[in-house]
Amino acid sequence: MLGPFLVGVGVMCGISVVLAVMMVIADATIANYGTVKVKINKDKELEVDGGRSLLSTLMEEQIFIPSACGGRGSCGMCKVKVLDGAGDLLPTELPMLSADEKKQNVRLACQCKVKKDYSIEIPESLFNVKEYQVTVASLTDLTYDIKKVSLKFKPGDEINFKAGQFVQFGVPEYELTPEPVYRAYSVASSPFVKDALELEIRLVPNGICTTYVFKYLKEKDNVTINGPYGDFFLRDSERDIVFIAGGSGMAPIRSMLYEMKQNNNQRKAMYFFGARAVKDLFQVDEMRQFEKDLPNFRYIPALSAPDPGDNWEGDIGLITEVVAKYVESGSNVEAYLCGSPGMIDACIKVLKSKGVPEDLIFYDKFA
Amino acid sequence: MTENGWMAFSILIAAIFTDNILLTNYLGMCSFLSVSKEIKTATGLGTAVVFVMTCTTVINWLVYYYILMPLDLGYLYFIVFIVVIAAFVQLVEMIVERVSEPLYYSLGIFLPLITVNCAILGACLFMIIRNYGFLSSLAYGFGAGVGWALAITCMAGIREKMAKVKGKIPKGLEGAGITLIIAGIMALAFIGFSGTMNIR
Numbered sequence A: 001m002l003g004p005f006l007v008g009v010g011v012m013c014g015i016s017v018v019l020a021v022m023m024v025i026a027d028a029t030i031a032n033y034g035t036v037k038v039k040i041n042k043d044k045e046l047e048v049d050g051g052r053s054l055l056s057t058l059m060e061e062q063i064f065i066p067s068a069c070g071g072r073g074s075c076g077m078c079k080v081k082v083l084d085g086a087g088d089l090l091p092t093e094l095p096m097l098s099a100d101e102k103k104q105n106v107r108l109a110c111q112c113k114v115k116k117d118y119s120i121e122i123p124e125s126l127f128n129v130k131e132y133q134v135t136v137a138s139l140t141d142l143t144y145d146i147k148k149v150s151l152k153f154k155p156g157d158e159i160n161f162k163a164g165q166f167v168q169f170g171v172p173e174y175e176l177t178p179e180p181v182y183r184a185y186s187v188a189s190s191p192f193v194k195d196a197l198e199l200e201i202r203l204v205p206n207g208i209c210t211t212y213v214f215k216y217l218k219e220k221d222n223v224t225i226n227g228p229y230g231d232f233f234l235r236d237s238e239r240d241i242v243f244i245a246g247g248s249g250m251a252p253i254r255s256m257l258y259e260m261k262q263n264n265n266q267r268k269a270m271y272f273f274g275a276r277a278v279k280d281l282f283q284v285d286e287m288r289q290f291e292k293d294l295p296n297f298r299y300i301p302a303l304s305a306p307d308p309g310d311n312w313e314g315d316i317g318l319i320t321e322v323v324a325k326y327v328e329s330g331s332n333v334e335a336y337l338c339g340s341p342g343m344i345d346a347c348i349k350v351l352k353s354k355g356v357p358e359d360l361i362f363y364d365k366f367a
Numbered sequence B: 001m002t003e004n005g006w007m008a009f010s011i012l013i014a015a016i017f018t019d020n021i022l023l024t025n026y027l028g029m030c031s032f033l034s035v036s037k038e039i040k041t042a043t044g045l046g047t048a049v050v051f052v053m054t055c056t057t058v059i060n061w062l063v064y065y066y067i068l069m070p071l072d073l074g075y076l077y078f079i080v081f082i083v084v085i086a087a088f089v090q091l092v093e094m095i096v097e098r099v100s101e102p103l104y105y106s107l108g109i110f111l112p113l114i115t116v117n118c119a120i121l122g123a124c125l126f127m128i129i130r131n132y133g134f135l136s137s138l139a140y141g142f143g144a145g146v147g148w149a150l151a152i153t154c155m156a157g158i159r160e161k162m163a164k165v166k167g168k169i170p171k172g173l174e175g176a177g178i179t180l181i182i183a184g185i186m187a188l189a190f191i192g193f194s195g196t197m198n199i200r
């Protein structure tokens, strides 16, 4: 009885072992790309292990390309100009690249694998991006679904960013993700405070990062962040400013207001904040204080569907309607928008119809 | 040429034309229908199938006649064949990723799915059922692979042409419908070869 059993099992194991050895050899030869060189902006040259994506290869070298989707090819933020080495466009990149970008050899860093020598071009500002180990100083509920996360840097560390820029927040592996992922969050605090940051994070049901923040993150936890990124910041000009935000889109605008206050900025500014009901409003007192501190600033919250008990005396309606009501002529306006892609697209339409030049409408879509 | 040689040669030709595994046995249909939109990807997948089929028929023949049969373990052959095929597909995946990344991404999930491409297990089982010798098995595996690749490349050629004439195909037949009809007509055309060579 035992004989045939042992022979059968033995043969099966033997065959599996041989195949496994074959795969190990293949992994060490075919899938081994050796070391390759990555040339950056034609002057800096790095020697790296080949075989991984350009994004993670650069990250290992402490060069951080923005990426909100964790390398799945769905956010389109990791665009990099590749002069040489990347080969043909991949089908996974096509949906993210415009015709212009294709012509200029722009590629998605998370999709291109580094298999031979590369030559790439990245904005100098990315060299300013660093990785930081920070601790959670406090967690505050701003509304039922938005939390303020205050982060404290290690002694000696500091971050230099422009108000409106964002950082990436690292989520370790946990029940919703088998590998660490990063998500983008705009800095909500003043750029003049360099040893601490505040983020305002809104819960996305079943979202990887937000669920982690709401369910597991505690005070004194260590967090890895990197940044700063982005070109969403106040431009120097004399034009009137229109800020529009909804939900956690408050974050970068709040940072810009702190910057304006510190610089004693006299520009005329209106801030439209869209919410459903009173329970979705937050930091109203702070905004009222900015109205006192900044001579020409007005905060205009608008509710789209106030609850019966809200006693709301302010503006009611969709944010687009309220913007249309207050902004008379857009010819001397510069606009900064932040929030969901749907809201931003709708507001851009309204602003354009009011005559705001398209290239002076700046926005960050929280997608 | 020796008798064995002739036999292997006729099996090779028969496997490609008269007994095309796809068009006479209808094996390997799912990737045939879904990866036949472009000639480039179709030939890519075809080449991968040729490689996997040739290697696995040879190895499975050796394993079957030199290990399983002598030890009376014939009943293990499904599981052994599948494991060998899986290992080879993994190998092919590594090779394709190294050689052509665009091909790797356009084949997408269909590359690993060659593992369960029924044409490949089918070829291995036919060679056992039909009692082929070593040389014949090699010829059959290679021929069946080439036949499959030929069929999918033809189909891709037809579909590329078809994509250029928009609006001529009735709405209800677009996509899978017309593809299946074309596959049927192709199978009919291949019957024209029958009788020229014999596979058994």
Ligand SMILES: Cc1cc2nc3c(=O)[nH]c(=O)nc-3n(C[C@H](O)[C@H](O)[C@H](O)COP(=O)(O)OP(=O)(O)OC[C@H]3O[C@@H](n4cnc5c(N)ncnc54)[C@H](O)[C@@H]3O)c2cc1C
Pocket (backbone or CB within 6 Å): A068, A166, A183, A184, A185, A186, A187, A200, A201, A202, A203, A204, A205, A206, A207, A208, A209, A210, A211, A230, A248, A249, A251, A252, A340, A364, A365, A366, A367
């Ligand atoms: C430049 C930039 C700045 C950002 N700043 C902030 C900020 O200051 N505060 C903030 O809260 N968020 C901000 N975001 C959004 C943030 O990066 C995450 O996308 C968001 O928090 C969801 O992450 P997650 O891991 O929880 O969800 P994921 O696991 O990525 O997504 C889970 C599911 O939810 C869907 N989903 C993702 N995002 C949304 C959404 N916003 N609404 C509805 N469904 C969604 C996805 O399609 C997916 O099906 C910013 C995004 C960008 C690009």
Ligand code: FES
Pocket (backbone or CB within 6 Å): A066, A067, A068, A069, A070, A071, A072, A073, A074, A075, A076, A077, A078, A108, A109, A110, A111
């Ligand atoms: S990291 Fe999101 S598309 Fe590359």
